[in-house]
Amino acid sequence: MEKLKQQIQILFAISSEEAEIFLSEFKRKELQKNEVFIAEGEICHVVGLIEKGLMVCVYNKDGEEIIDEFGFENGFITNYYSFLTQSPSQKEIRTLEPCIVHTITRQSLEKLGNQYPFIERMSRMMNEKLFLRAHDRIQSLLLESAQERYEKMLAQRPDLAQRIPQYMLASYLHVKPETISRIRRKISKHTLLT
Incomplete structure (x- = not known):
């Protein structure tokens, strides 16, 4: 939990004490591989912070x-749309590896926000980060080639290609699995020539 606390401090530019207050309402939960965190059709009432x-x-x-x-580790996970609108989730969130996740309920988050003004600022910053990430993803899907998306993904998360099967990588990048194979061969060939 200490590493998560440090990440929160850096991410939101808050003090150690403020990070402690924020994390005080989180509950530790261990999930097995392929366990559902948020089910399709259920209303999302929690935000998770992935430790492992x-x-x-x-x-x-x-x-x-x-x-x-x-x-990923040190990142938040939720169905933000369902969480905000209190409508049934149209997607499922599940584990691909055994996970340790710390969760906080909507009710606890609101309680903290009412008590501590810095939590409201954190919430605004998170909203901005989520908007920017969604914007970048949409822009990437609309304007970049499959290879550009693959290379960008590798630059941001070099470990992802080793942690997930190729068909999942293809789905995430909105291409066919054979396209991933072609891109990998092309990159490998280019690397050998340089």
């Missing part, structure tokens, strides 16, 4: 899973 492990957010369209996002 990897999660995936997936939509189900006619039996096919479409990957929206991954959740």
Whole structure:
């Protein structure tokens, strides 16, 4: 939990004491591989902070899973749309590896926000970060080639290609698995020539 506290301090530019207050309402939870964190159809009432492990957010369209996002160590995970609107989740969030996640309920978060003004500022900063990340993802899908998206993903999360199967990587990048194979061969060939 100490590492998470330090990450929170850096991410939100808050003091050690403020990070302690923020984390005071979080509850530790251990999840096994392939365990559902937020089920499709349920209203999301929690925000998770991943200490260890990897999660995936997936939509189900006619039996096919479409990957929206991954959740990593030291990052928050939730269905933010469901959390804000209190409407049933249209996606499922589940673990890809055994996870340790610390969760806080909407009610506890609101209670903290009412008691401590800095929590409201943190909430605003998180909203801004989520908006910017969503904007970057949409822009990337609309304007960048499959190879550019793959290389950007590797630059941001070099470990991801080793932690997930190729078909999941392809779904996340909105390409066919064979496209990932082609891109990898092309990059490998280019690396050998340089």
